[in-house]
Amino acid sequence: MNNQPNMKQATQAVNPHGPRPETSQAAASGPQPTLLGNVYFKFILFGVALGLIGASQSLGIIKASTLGYLGNVLIYAVVALGLNLLLGYSGLITLGTAGFMGFGSYLAAYFTSDMDISFWGALLIAIIVPTLFGVVIGFVSLRIEGIYLAIATLCVSEILLKTFEEAEELTGGMQGKKASYPNLFGFQLDRLTTYILLVVVLVLIMMLTYNLVNGQMGRAFHAMRGSEVAAAAMGVNLLKYRLISFALATAYAGLGGALYAFFIKFTYPSVWNINLSLYVLAAVVIGGMRSIYGTVIGAFVVWAVPDLILKNLPIIGKISGVPYIFNGILIIVVIMFYPNGLAGIGNTLKAKAMAMIASGAGTGPKGASTQADTRTPGSPSGAAQSPAPAQGDAAIRPGADSGEGVSK
Numbered sequence: 001m002n003n004q005p006n007m008k009q010a011t012q013a014v015n016p017h018g019p020r021p022e023t024s025q026a027a028a029s030g031p032q033p034t035l036l037g038n039v040y041f042k043f044i045l046f047g048v049a050l051g052l053i054g055a056s057q058s059l060g061i062i063k064a065s066t067l068g069y070l071g072n073v074l075i076y077a078v079v080a081l082g083l084n085l086l087l088g089y090s091g092l093i094t095l096g097t098a099g100f101m102g103f104g105s106y107l108a109a110y111f112t113s114d115m116d117i118s119f120w121g122a123l124l125i126a127i128i129v130p131t132l133f134g135v136v137i138g139f140v141s142l143r144i145e146g147i148y149l150a151i152a153t154l155c156v157s158e159i160l161l162k163t164f165e166e167a168e169e170l171t172g173g174m175q176g177k178k179a180s181y182p183n184l185f186g187f188q189l190d191r192l193t194t195y196i197l198l199v200v201v202l203v204l205i206m207m208l209t210y211n212l213v214n215g216q217m218g219r220a221f222h223a224m225r226g227s228e229v230a231a232a233a234m235g236v237n238l239l240k241y242r243l244i245s246f247a248l249a250t251a252y253a254g255l256g257g258a259l260y261a262f263f264i265k266f267t268y269p270s271v272w273n274i275n276l277s278l279y280v281l282a283a284v285v286i287g288g289m290r291s292i293y294g295t296v297i298g299a300f301v302v303w304a305v306p307d308l309i310l311k312n313l314p315i316i317g318k319i320s321g322v323p324y325i326f327n328g329i330l331i332i333v334v335i336m337f338y339p340n341g342l343a344g345i346g347n348t349l350k351a352k353a354m355a356m357i358a359s360g361a362g363t364g365p366k367g368a369s370t371q372a373d374t375r376t377p378g379s380p381s382g383a384a385q386s387p388a389p390a391q392g393d394a395a396i397r398p399g400a401d402s403g404e405g406v407s408k
Helices: 003-014 021-029 039-055 064-089 097-113 119-140 146-166 191-213 216-226 228-233 238-264 274-287 292-303 322-337 342-362 365-373
Strands: none
Touching: 039 064, 039 191, 064 097, 064 191, 064 216, 064 238, 064 274, 064 292, 097 119, 097 146, 097 238, 097 274, 119 146, 119 238, 146 274, 191 216, 191 238, 191 292, 216 228, 216 238, 228 238, 274 292, 274 322, 274 342, 292 322, 292 342
């Protein structure tokens, strides 16, 4: 009985008031983040690089057609990020992306050209109206899943496509609808400045997507993707988050459609068909699901690589249709060997490099001497013997109650 007070006094003498303030503060703070390690700063640097590439067109470094291809990549990257939220993070699928994108483009062209509404007003309408359609599809998704949901969204897209063709008074029918470059605060943009606007929008969308997937909403999406039954048991409101995921995907598509109308200055029905929906899906798969940068890379591969690179190759570029077959072949290769997409290749290489560095450090002289010190003298096999656990380790070691870690 006299030993217990003595042990308590000894413990208090060693650390009477817990850990030292400076020690606990240093442990809590950890390594100080640098500016280059800030994810938002990386997004901004990425946008600056894209802007400089576009600005080089005024210096004659790249062609005007190249600027057009890059602008398309930025537009479709915005749309693909919305599909990635739905498919990659939520586990839902849609083949109606093209229809909602076309819906946004026609709304933007109609309200700016015919109704003389400002750029911001038309852009807002082009986002809100498709979003409402997305909410309706979210309700429908509660009753159907998988391939049936994909077919249902495809039917909605085909209905919209037929509407674009027949509603000539609003859409211009098969002749299409004209638009113009945006007018921001009294300043009329041209092709290059509109491209810079696309870069700014893409960077903002990347930041928004990052915040969504790394917050409470992202955790709910991940739970839905893993198992809806388990997600519901954990308290995730499936109705709420299904509606949100479809609303976000259609909002991104409407935004991309409006940007398309303002950048291309024209929209016509033949663009918004099933092929476009499949191209957006290909961009997500090739770039990497649940990857923001990978989605942008996938959009570049789908919409820029065939025209900017493959068509300029000596043999492949001269054969009609071969550059576009490249996308299908690349999808097959990615699915077979890199299911995480092109973005996963960099992560794999980084992990292998770190493993090689760690293995090289473990086989050095210091590691060898440490291993020799822990061998038991006189042991016939020379095997290393684990040091005896300190007093009180069993009380804090996980599994100590079941006998794990106890010497026999």
